[in-house]
Amino acid sequence: MSAIQPVLDRLDADLDASLERLFSFVRIPSISTDQAYAPDVRRAAEWLVDDLKSIGFDASVRDTSGHPMVVAHHEGPEGSPHVLFYGHYDVQPVDPLELWEDDPFDPKLKEVEPGRKIITGRGSSDDKGQLMLFVEACRAWKAVHGSLPCKITLLFEGEEETGSPSLKPFLEANKEELKADFALVCDTSMWDRDTPAISVGLRGLVGEEVTIHAANRDLHSGHYGGAAANPIRILAKILADIHDENGRVTIPGFYDGVEETPSQVKASWDALNLTPEKFLGEIGLSIPSGEKDRSLLELVWARPTAEFNGISGGYEGEGFKTVIAAQASAKVSFRLVHKQDPEQIRAAFRAFVEERLPADCSVTFEKHGGSPAIQLSYDSPIVTRAKSALSDEWNKQALTIAMGGSIPIVGDFQKLLGMESLLVGFALDDDRIHSPNEKYELSSFHKGQRSWARILAALTA
Amino acid sequence: MSAIQPVLDRLDADLDASLERLFSFVRIPSISTDQAYAPDVRRAAEWLVDDLKSIGFDASVRDTSGHPMVVAHHEGPEGSPHVLFYGHYDVQPVDPLELWEDDPFDPKLKEVEPGRKIITGRGSSDDKGQLMLFVEACRAWKAVHGSLPCKITLLFEGEEETGSPSLKPFLEANKEELKADFALVCDTSMWDRDTPAISVGLRGLVGEEVTIHAANRDLHSGHYGGAAANPIRILAKILADIHDENGRVTIPGFYDGVEETPSQVKASWDALNLTPEKFLGEIGLSIPSGEKDRSLLELVWARPTAEFNGISGGYEGEGFKTVIAAQASAKVSFRLVHKQDPEQIRAAFRAFVEERLPADCSVTFEKHGGSPAIQLSYDSPIVTRAKSALSDEWNKQALTIAMGGSIPIVGDFQKLLGMESLLVGFALDDDRIHSPNEKYELSSFHKGQRSWARILAALTA
Incomplete structure (x- = not known):
């Protein structure tokens, strides 16, 4: 540990300056899903x-057919491993803006209780805050030692929040440049505010937008009500059919490839003793909505879901309008586990919708990304070393956990570059990523920088 | 008919000027449901x-707690009847604006086929065009005879498209001033472009906005999917439960007060020979969506409905957002017939929703108007005289029909002022009222003016 202590000291001394750098970065509204923000993404x-x-x-900034990539290289000592660090610099939209307590693009440091400060703003956690931890660890290492402990490549993406359409082509076109001994991926969470974690399971994702088309124009519900097909009614019926009364998804073949979680893994999750009251209580809920007879951690880590992420149709403004809409649409996503096949699920969903459509209506689908689930090793040497480094920094045993979210890049690194990933991040479940009032804990920002420095030291010792 | 011919001639000669007056009126965007347009309504x-x-x-303009009323009086000959004519000068919103071929508030006269012209614009039919017919008939009568054939009171409302919240209090506060021998109501349709009609049945309306509240904030569907309640899923299930597989509404007690249509009335409707292909074909549909084993005219004239007029929740913008929304809402309306009780239906709907709500979620309701159905006489002397006047003008037997829409004022005139109504209007089903590209036939505008002049003559002969 002789190399690491001065780096940690340097990170402590540089904390205020590193915060200012993050603030500058968060101030750029790099919303990738809305083309109006394309110049900000760049x-x-x-x-x-x-x-x-x-x-x-x-x-350098590297153009793609969508938003650009950032790729950066730094040499390391002869014989040291080559590490690829991945993060994304694009952010989610901010609507509904009126629910934000602070400007999402004017970040602040706020004391929320004695001794606990948070960083506010869209991207403060997902993923600008998280990726800057590693950049700060490199900066401090370089400042102290004049070099880095290993060869490092950085890959920062600007389309993660829109399903990463340019990522695979970019990886394929730049295989030789990007292939490393292993990847570090930072877009994950801690178990709780004091307990670091390494994620070894990730759910996959299929996104679909479905639009039901009925009449060729909006209709007056008095003249046509009772006779004309109502696309909202048709859509609601289809969505309602997707779950049965036990919370299981009814789409034929949906559970193909879903495996039972090994009993010892289940037992380790049960030992974490996370009750629905605790997990759901902080968001104002108490009853798990998924399959009955599954533990809460199974539901969010090891079971697939169908979720409705948005719905719209007809008159949505102030007041009332007695209209029968011409169309109605929903954004639907499926979280996948184990060996579920994204394209098979997509096809099964589309068939499910088409079977339920009245003969005089039509449907259109828009594809929004698809990626299978990932299962990584629980006990490789890299995982073991990183756990030890994290446990040293946080003074608490680091956990190996699974994650409900999707990080498609991990599968792409496996398939396209033949490279395993180590998933370490310092977000918290209450960071409100994708929601109004996103924040990042100052403790995550500070000890996260130190954690990455320690991990670099452990992996290159 | 000596008094009427010069009035008809005058209407013919003044047609261009009357069009210019309607255009000026339509240019005012008097959208009552959106407070931003309140100055335009005034x-x-x-x-x-x-x-x-x-x-x-x-x-005079008469203030209410909402948008103002217009009330106008004109004396008639000693012993002549006193007639109250009702219309509304507010209009529906115009979204989606991009679907309009012409500016909704810059009306034009357009030739759509040889010999057929239409008037474009929001309100050109509903109800500015329709109410101006009567005003033009009065103007011509006055110009020719220096007087009117009877005592006439005009009542024009500015809140019809928002459920008329101020109307009842206004009628009650001004009973003596407004009570007449009978009312003329102009907010109705012809049977087709050449066939005038008097409406004797009108469906009632109950409007409700229901919002399902789940988590206390928007959630990431990866972190919480499978565990947290999704309000879109809950709402879709509730809406889907409202109709059974035969198109019947399943809300307990919903059909209380619904009567079977007399067989001779049904037979007269069957004789009109309106097929689903004809009625629905022009809007791109072909299959009636309501109760099976009912004729199309029964469905729209004599059966109650539950319709979903709007739905919204979660991310509705461009692209995709993997969010579980905190809330989702729908605008739901019920068309009522015969003796269905609006407030009983509203209460039954609310109970139906509450019964289906998970214990950790909540629901809020917003009331948007409620009025019972109306059934008027098929063969009173006033109806008989008006039918004859209409048949003379259009050179075709006028029909007595029912209407799918709601005109709550007719019930208010009955209950509050003890006054029956005669419902005559010249709109067409394809006028696209409440939709983009609303229009009014020039033939309706011209012959409608002449029709009202003839009806005034017939009723006061």
Whole structure:
């Protein structure tokens, strides 16, 4: 540990300056799903390149057919491993804006209780805050030692929140440049505010937008009500059919490839003793909505879901309008586990909808990304070393857990670059990522930087 | 008929000028449901008052707690009946604006096929065009004879499209002033472009907005999917439960007060020979969506409905957002017939929703108007005389029909002022009222003016 202590000291001394850097980065509204923000997405990429060059990385903005990638390289000592670190610099939309207590793009440090501070803003956690931890660890290491402990490549994406359409082509086109001994992926969470965690299971995702088309124009519900097909009624019926009374998804073949979680893994999750009251209580709920007779952690880590992420149709404004809409649509997503096949699920969903459509109506589908689930090793040497480094920093045994969310890049690294990933992140479940009032704990920001420095030391010792 | 011919001639000669007056009126965007347009609603009321004063009416804008009323009086010959004519000068919203071929508030006269012209614009039919017919008939009568054939009171409302919240209090507060021998109501349709009609049945309406509240904030569907209640899923299930597989409404007690249509009335409707292909074909549909084993005219004229007029929740923007929303809501309306009780239906609907709500979620309701159905006489002397006048003008037997829409004022006139109504209007089913590209036939505008002049003559002969 002789190399690491001065790096940790340097990170402590540089904390205020590192916060200012994060604030500058968060101020750029790099919302990837809305084309109106495309210039801001590019500006965020350029901001990263400038910062990485200042540390000594060979960094550049790399165009794609969508938003650009940022790629940066730094050499390491002869014989050291080559590590690829991945993060994303795009962010989710901010609507409904009126629910934000602070400007989402004017980040602040706020004391929320004595001794506990948070960083506010869209992207403060997902993923600008998380990715800057590693950049800060590199900056401090370089400042103290004049070098880095291993060869490091950074890959920062600007389309993660829109299903990463350009990522696979980019990986394929730049295989030789990007292939490393292993990848570090930072887009994950801690178990709780004091307990670091490494994620070894990730759910996959299939996104679909379904639009039911009925009459060729909006209709007056008095003249046509009782005679004309109502697309909201048709859509509601189809969505309602997707779950049975036990919370199981009824789409034929949906559970193909779903495995039972090994009993010892289940037992380790049960030992975490996370009750529905605790997990759901902080968001104002208490009853698990998924399959009955499954534990809460099974539901969010090891069972697939069908969720309705948005619905719209007819008159949604103030007051009332007695209209029968011409169309209605829903955004539907499926979280996948184990060996479920995304494209098989997509096809089964589309067939399920089409079977339920009245003969005089039609349906259109829009594809929004698809990726299978990931299952990584619980006990590889890299996982064991990283657990030890995290346990040292947080003074608490690091956990190996699964995650309900999807990080498709981990599968792409496996398939396209033949490279396993180590998933370490410092977000918390209450960070409100994708929601109004996103935040990042200052403790995550500070000890997260130190954690990455320790992990780099452990992996290259 | 000596008094009427010069009035008809005058209407023919004044047609262009009457069109210009309607255009000025339509140019005022008097959208009552959106408070942003409140000044325009008032401006429309003032426009009417100015026009009516120019004819010699004692006209004024009358404030309410919502949008104002316009009331105007004109004396008639000693012993003549007193007639109250009702219309509304507010209009529906215009969204989605991009679907309009012409500016909704810049009306035009367009030739759509040889010999057939239409008037474009929001309100051109519903109800500015329809109410101006009667005003033009009065103007011509006054110009020719220097007087009107009977005592006439005009009542024009600015809140019809928002459930008329101020109407009842206004009628109650001004009973003596407004009570007449009978009312003329113009907010109805012809059977087809060449066949005039008198409406004797009107469906009632109950409007409800239901919002399902689940988590206390929007959630990431990866972290919480499978565990947290999804309000879109809950709402879709509740809406789907409202109809059974035969199209019947399943809310307990919903059909209380619904009567079977007399067989001779049903037979007269069957004789009109309106097929689903004809009625629904022009809107791109072909299969009646309501109760099976009912004729199409029964479905729209004599059976109650549950319709979903709007739905919203979660992310509705461009792209995709993997969110579980905190809430989702729907605008639901019920068309009522015969003796169904609006408040009983509202209560039954609310109980139906509450019974289906998970214990950790909540629901809020917003009331949007309620009125019972109306059944008028098929063969009173007034109906008989008006039918004859209409048949003379259109050179075709006028029909007595029912209507799928709601005109709550007819019930209010019955209950509060003890006054029956005669319902005559010249709209067509394809006028696209409440939709983009609303229009009014020039033939309706011209022959409608002449029809009202003939009806005034017939009723006062």
